[in-house]
Amino acid sequence: MNTETPINDTRKAELLSKQVEHIDIKSFDARPIVDAMKKMSFTSRDLGRATDIYNQMLSDPDCSVILVIAGSTSAGGCMDLYADLVKHNMVDAIVATGATIVDMDFFEALGHKHYQALEIPDDDTLRSLYIDRIYDTYIDEEKLQETDHTIGDIANSLEARPYSSREFIKEMGKWLQTHGKKDNSLVKLAYEHDVPIFCPAFVDSSAGFGLVKHQVDRMKEGKPYMVLDAIADFRELTNLKIKAGTTGLLMIGGGVPKNFTQDTVVCAEILGHDDVEVHKYAVQITVADVRDGACSSSTLQEAASWGKVSTALEQMVFAEATSVLPLLASDAYHRGHWKTRAKRAFGKMFD
Template sequence: MNEISKINDTRKAELLSRQVEHIDIKSFDARPIIDAMDKMSFTSRDLARATGIYNQMLADPDCSIFLVIAGSTSAGGCMDLYAELVRNNMVDGIVATGATVVDMDFFEGLGHKHYQANEIPDDNVLRSLYIDRIYDTYIDEEQLQDCDFTINAIANSLEPKAYSSRAFIREMGKYLVEHGKKENSLVKLAYEHDVPIFCPAFVDSSAGFGLVKHQVDAMKAGKPYLTIDAIADFRELTDIKIAAGSTGLLMIGGGVPKNFIQDTVVCAEILGHEDVEVHKYAVQITVADVRDGACSSSTLKEAASWGKVSTALEQMVFAEAGSVMPLLASDAYHRGLWKDRPVRRWAKLFA
């Protein structure tokens, strides 16, 4: 190894020396804080009301709850939080970005880590060291490429046909059960608890690189290859909405996952289910600004005009989700309303 390589290895190890530690919602009881915030104003009271609505979802025996995730909160320290919601029957289905599912959770399920940036040098320096940056969080690009190639290996092992993202992510969960190195993985726990995960923009992630390689290699060899069927995603998620009846949404961020789950109501109507309920409960935590008219920042009241969400039990919380989700989730965990919830196992609808 030459001297420059040694210096680079030392510098990389220095920058990737402090792991992100994911918050444990069981280790503290947020109920007194949420109760106090309920007597305040501004975002504090919004969060308290949102937490109350989530607890109502948990207490409603007829309500299926969907966790909807966009953004990088998993990399930032909320990964175990989301896993605990699945482990304790606090959510029944998940709609998320490819980054959340693949680049963050599956990535750590393989034994890799996210790191705190103690300093943020020039991003060109980070590139030369194969370090990717998410604000003040680092990822080792070489480890991320291991994630890419693992997705490729899973694809190569499957029958070459069309899969919904849910079906492929289930295979990822099965892989982690057999080969994973982290117990508290959302993808792994969802597989074990039959909680379906949908990723409407699945290839916009490390999965995309692995699947493109799978397809190109198969084409070169003159062999068939698998594909991801986005239409099947929409159909399957709508099937769950029709079967579930009453539903509640706990949404972190916005973007495609938010619109995808809300659109199931409209899709069900198009399919002739005119009696399908709008989403009865809805909470959204976001920092998006409503003034630009973008879909990601559209309020839940706006969604009501499209016939997607009820305005009776909805709450917007304009806050950075990593700061408030631990309080909401800890409060709900310690109130314990999840203990008496029916176990739905919606993934078995497609067995």
């Protein structure tokens, strides 16, 4: 960090004065409004059907649920929502961006916060104050750099060998049990409940800076260093898919986490498992467009042509996720199918 120009601490404190408060899906019952929306049209009806499909995933005794997260919904107020899905056995594995896991959840687990932007001054002004902006949300860059160094410290404590992202994130959860300052951390709860977290592009996050520093420091010392094995990520998640059998996807956003998770079906076939099931259930909440041929990694209908997803029980919801995901999650929580679900504890299959 460049400290030649002193930071205006008064101005910085003024801008970082209103914390983002994460929504609590247990504090309200969304079932009546979701039931009413099912009788409407457009996005309301899409959300109603998506919620039905998610409830079917939870009520199907054979279905394992994979939560797929891209984008900044954790910073925007859904962090405790995701934690509750783990805590209440409503997801069995997670595939996410590194930013979701490190820059947002792990960041807050260290005691730091995200802030609502009460105003959005010139971004050069924000830079001079070491404030990072996610649309209308602020992060203290100085605290984020502390997070980078913490990731480096964890890497320094480990044996110098290859790790999958799942394996390294497990070490992060273990570290939080002793050093964390937030009980309701997704990383910590996933470790405690044996819910594996995969980040197929892990270094595309604050973790990358800490891990690069770890390697450079070790190189200077002439010592071996740890590395992340992206192929192991794909192999491990594919093995999880093979073991799980019937699977359902709850996808927030798209991109790498979405495509990575869907590709496990194809990878399993390449490994000789011709009987592997396509993902039986799938819900995607996204604002991405289909007209550029992408939709942040294809529509669910398009994915069916690749042999990844069934078209019978899938639903696209074109909406900004923080506006509809709390309704879906609260509805599922209060319908209570999670209360009788068998716990998969997939994390143990890698021990």
